[in-house]
Amino acid sequence: MVHHAPRGQELDAEQREAGRLLFAGQCDFTAAxxxxxxxxxxxxxxICFAGRSNVGKSSLVNALTGRRMLARTSQTPGRTRQLIFFDLGQRLGLVDLPGYGYASAPKTDIEAWTKLTRKFLAGRQSLQRVFLLIDARRGVGKGDSEIMKLLDESAVSWAAVLTKADKLKPEALEKVCRATEATVATHVAAYPELFVTSSQAGDGIEHLRGHIAGFALQK
Incomplete structure (x- = not known):
């Protein structure tokens, strides 16, 4: 199994430990x-996680928290139709957004939760950063580009997270990383670092935990 090193700046030991402690603590479902x-x-x-249907949002939440069933995972795209809120040790709120694109649901339902997601992203003052998940096998798609534009227009800080990195060979992964980084660089509200993860293999999870810990209330 090939493990892919995180791109960008390495975290120091203190940041890694902060991430470990944050996600090892209490994590409770609070609202849907x-x-x-x-x-x-x-x-x-x-902080919240956004991305197209079946990109692996729930799997990433579960991997970060080390809890297999915290966020529901499904093989059927579009099953998460609500905004799901978690409380991470009374230090950070974590939000799992409905997926967009190719959902097996009535068109009116899709429009309703897409509208809700857009309103949430544009008007939630407590939102520190949106982590936009992109399937490494697909790269940036039309729906991803639309959300990037919305976040830029709403002045909401966001960062791109490649998921399912273990599904690609190193050469192919490097190619999609470079293409994604080039896209990210054109957006004014984007955080410059690209996070490369695999929920299944554990790649990039510790790095992302440490980064997210920087948004938590300090105790």
């Missing part, structure tokens, strides 16, 4: 919302 009035009140700083 399918409309704006159902959103929980803003309190903790929040």
């Amino acid at each position: 919302a399918n409309n704006m009035p159902a959103l929980p009140p803003m309190g903790l700083p929040e």
